[in-house]
Amino acid sequence: MHTLVSTDRRLAWAAAALAFAVGALAFPNAASANSIDEQWHVTDPIIGLWEPPRPIPEPKSRWQEPQPAGLDSLSFPHFTGTEFNRLFNTAGLPNLSSITDPPSITDSEEMDQAVRIRAEDRGYLRRPLPHDYSLLRFIDSGLALQRPAAEAWLALAEDAAEHGFELELNSAYRGHRYQREVYLRPLDSPYEIDDLAERMKMSAPPGYSKHHTGYAIDIGQAGYNRFGSSPAYAWLAADNFANAKRHGWIPSYPPDGGRQGPVPEPWEFTYVGVEAILCFHQPPAGDDPLCNS
Secondary structure: OHHHHHHHHHHHHHHHHHHHHHHHHHOOOOOOOOOOOOOHHHHOOOOOOOOOOOOOOOOOOOOOOOOOOOHHHOOOOOOOHHHHHHHHHHOOOOOEOOOOOOOOOOOOHHHHHHHHHHHHHOOOOOOOOEOOHHHEEEEOOOEEEEHHHHHHHHHHHHHHHHOOOOEEEEEOOOOHHHHHHHHHOOOOOOOOHHHHHHHOOOOOOOOOOHHHHOOEEEEEEOOOOOHHHOHHHHHHHHHHHHHHHOOOEEEEEOOOOOOOOOOOEEEEEEEOOHHHHHHOOOOOOOOOOOOOO
16 A cells, blocks of 8 residues: 555656646746846846856867966066056957947936046946856856856955955946946936036946946955955955956956046956966067967
8 A cells, every 4th residue: 555655646746747847848938927027138138047067068268267277376467557457458358249339328318428428538438248148157146247257256255265354246247227227326317417427436327337248346345344444355455466366356446547437446356367467568479378379
């Protein structure tokens, strides 16, 4: 009798699982159709889940290879603030789209144009979006980054933890629509150009944020409201940000960055990769095999 009951239960479970699988195939989006804005993909395409790597060899790229051994012994070049900014602009990061027409900021083309003029006068630059959103990776409560940056963030957080610092990831990839919400959040409509220009000191207008690329992060240290005064920031910034450079990160808006958009932001870092850091001062036709491979 016990064997018959167990067999009947297994058959019932199998039938239920089969029915669920058939339903999922027939209506793959039924569960999420009501929760996702049908027009979301127009400005912010849905980012796919981080699936395990396929069991086939992928083409090798210098952006995906493990970091060289002995990074602790590398002598990283020192940069000025303006050089840090040029480094991000010239790093040649993969999976970025061409820059197209600028997104709406206030829904008034006349006001938007005035905002863009003020932004570019402050040193803001238009930033590209990811080319293929499926290559972004979800980490830390759904925040997404480009794959090389995602791997480098995890390595940086682990390194910091080994030195006694608990880093928090507060922001990563942001699309145009999300950046518009961030930029306009403290302001009330109808907008005044002086208020919008003042807001640029703390936040980029949509279309101008480094977060659009998927290679920028905002970080903090648990227990500290001001990251620039935290022990973790002191550790990252020591010796011209050597501990950040070890994992391919540089300050996004350094203290001596000049006309760079917002006021210096100690919490924002951008990923450029270790090779870009080591090779920035190398001549284009130099004999260093690392920088001319």
